Amino acid sequence: MNQDYHIKLSRILSRFLDLSGLAGQPLDDRARREAPGSFIALPKGRVHYATAGPEKGIPLVLVHGLSVPGYIWDPVFTPLARAGFRVIRFDLYGRGFSDRPRVRYDAALFGTQLVQLLSALNITGPVHLAGVSMGGAICARFAVCHPERVDRLCLINPAGMMPRPSLPERLKLLPGLGECHMGLFGRQRILAGLYDDFYTQLRPKGYEKKMVQQMGYAGFRRALLSTLRSGILHEMEPIYRSLGKSNLEMMLVWGKEDRVIPHENCMRLMGLIPDMECHFIERAGHLPHYEDPEQVLPLLIEFFNP
Numbered sequence: 001m002n003q004d005y006h007i008k009l010s011r012i013l014s015r016f017l018d019l020s021g022l023a024g025q026p027l028d029d030r031a032r033r034e035a036p037g038s039f040i041a042l043p044k045g046r047v048h049y050a051t052a053g054p055e056k057g058i059p060l061v062l063v064h065g066l067s068v069p070g071y072i073w074d075p076v077f078t079p080l081a082r083a084g085f086r087v088i089r090f091d092l093y094g095r096g097f098s099d100r101p102r103v104r105y106d107a108a109l110f111g112t113q114l115v116q117l118l119s120a121l122n123i124t125g126p127v128h129l130a131g132v133s134m135g136g137a138i139c140a141r142f143a144v145c146h147p148e149r150v151d152r153l154c155l156i157n158p159a160g161m162m163p164r165p166s167l168p169e170r171l172k173l174l175p176g177l178g179e180c181h182m183g184l185f186g187r188q189r190i191l192a193g194l195y196d197d198f199y200t201q202l203r204p205k206g207y208e209k210k211m212v213q214q215m216g217y218a219g220f221r222r223a224l225l226s227t228l229r230s231g232i233l234h235e236m237e238p239i240y241r242s243l244g245k246s247n248l249e250m251m252l253v254w255g256k257e258d259r260v261i262p263h264e265n266c267m268r269l270m271g272l273i274p275d276m277e278c279h280f281i282e283r284a285g286h287l288p289h290y291e292d293p294e295q296v297l298p299l300l301i302e303f304f305n306p
Helices: 001-021 029-033 068-080 107-120 134-143 169-170 177-197 207-215 222-231 237-246 263-270 293-304
Strands: 039-040 047-054 059-063 086-090 126-131 152-154 249-257 276-282
Touching: 001 086, 047 169, 059 068, 059 134, 068 086, 068 293, 086 276, 107 134, 126 249, 126 293, 134 152, 134 237, 152 207, 152 293, 177 207, 207 222, 237 249, 237 263, 249 263, 249 293, 276 293
Parallel strands: 059 086, 059 126, 126 152, 152 249, 249 276
Antiparallel strands: 039 047, 047 086
16 A cells, blocks of 8 residues: 555544544534633634733743643743743644644644744744643744744753654554544543653642543544654654754753653753753652642743843
């Protein structure tokens, strides 16, 4: 079978899943009325976002990771606004309450989404950026591609250099097989994986409920599968190496008990960006800002407001 056949098969199965009960409910105007925050129309679709803090405060953009959308920043969002920043968080395409366009969900798409969002919000000057997990890889690429748009960059347990998937996991990403596996088992695997984000394995109250809600809209699993195939979790080492050659002020925050991204990734990253300010959070996992905001919030405020 040639590559074109695989692509056509994937598209057919994706449409089948979107139209079937496996895909979920449509993300329509009724669903959006229940969402907090605001919506803005960008070229690839409507994007869900929220802002807080003084209008003339320094813009601080928060970028979430692979699957959990913008609410991942809940513990630090309002406190950062109270500290005087103009804080902006948004849902990447395919997640949360943002549209799920039929496109390739890769680093280029998310970088363009951020460029267009800032333009639509009339933010023309440099911004502070903070990204967690895959959001770290997105922010790193954005800083390399648009250095004039970034003032300071914080990476929280960033992805981008994770180990290659095992052979069985790679098989699950093949055209056709990936759509079937994600449609039938994706929900269970994603929810089970939420335990790995936290050191205590105790998810905060309401955390899973919010996740289930946004997973229930058609296109989420299709977008997630496309992102997993794109290589953004594994192929970003050249981006981090380029950052290491720049003069950008950067900070790394790492939960020392991360079970999602191996600790050796942290060591490799520090080798690629040797001048980066580093902070290690004890008794915290993949989401240290969520699990221990008392430690991480002061670091963010001090770094972005020197």
